[in-house]
Amino acid sequence: MQNRVKLPCGLSTGSGPRFNSRGSLVTCSAAFCDNEATHILEFVPREGNTERWGAYCENCPERRIAPAAEVDAARERGSRLQGQDFDLTRLPLSDEHWRYREFTDEERAEIEQIKVGALVETYIKPGVFEWHPPNGQGQGEHQVTEPHFDWFEELTPERRLERQVLQLVAAHDGGLEAQRLGKLLERTHRNAWEPVYDTTWDLARRGLIEVSPKPDDPEVKPCTYMMTSAGHELADEIRExxxxxxxxxxxxxxxxPQIEEIDNTEGRGERTVTWHFHNLVTASGSLSFATWTRGEHFVRLWTPEAAFRDVLAWRPRRLVSSDSVQELAGAWGPVGRRISRHRIFPAPDV
Known part of the structure; x- marks a missing residue:
């Protein structure tokens, strides 16, 4: 199974010779493909900029591109025969939105640096590998570089909602129903739901989620959102x-100062954990806060008035503790206070 390794230009490839079975110098980005990377896989949305997904071998078996009509027919046939048990991740990518292209000069130059040994696969932290000069050349031994993570308030409303929807769908292994998605985002009224409806269909067109059955208008109607393998890959990257x-x-x-820990369970057991942050304080001293309830696979950020602000999530199959959730919530800022509560927030019906 390949690592995802980033080049200085931001392009992702597969593993180098230390971590693939063939000893290839640079492999395809697909998790189980040892072929050499030869092309760039791109997603072409109906609107907006083309997105670069990584370096792959042409016609990669894990990222095969097929005519849109063939993909739609296979999806309908699988859903008809197997219903919700149909594995959507086995479908090829639709040529309506996906394509392979040749390397640019910049991309090709960095690939060539790998091949001549000027860049080697370097372990950064669990799950994170990058191409760097050998023996840390050009990098301070204790240098702390700022990691890439888009601060939610700096994203456009569309991109922020897209990330929030993707995170929440990823947190529900059996699929996330539309009504619950609306409640979790505090967007149950029609006007507030319409952007969510548009977002879910944009994510579906990009091959990141599946919608079943397909609602015919932007109401909160019964349907279920399921992640695809590409969607999980992107959600995992955001989480890391x-x-x-x-x-x-x-x-x-x-x-x-050390994180202040407060126990408000009154001896009845911890069901919800609340975190306050050093940086998320209003001029009047009011505090935004994050909450996680045991059994859930996401942590949400709230305004001081308890209005939804943001969410981060993980796959349900991952074992988590309040400490690991705190590490994830720390993306919103350095934690200053942690409160254990027996009372669940928000109310259990949300």
């Missing part, structure tokens, strides 16, 4: 970026 950002906050401010 968030964890790296949380560690970065603390490294940049080592003189902050």
């Amino acid at each position: 970026q968030a964890r790296a950002r949380g560690r970065y906050w603390r490294q940049q401010q080592p003189d902050l």
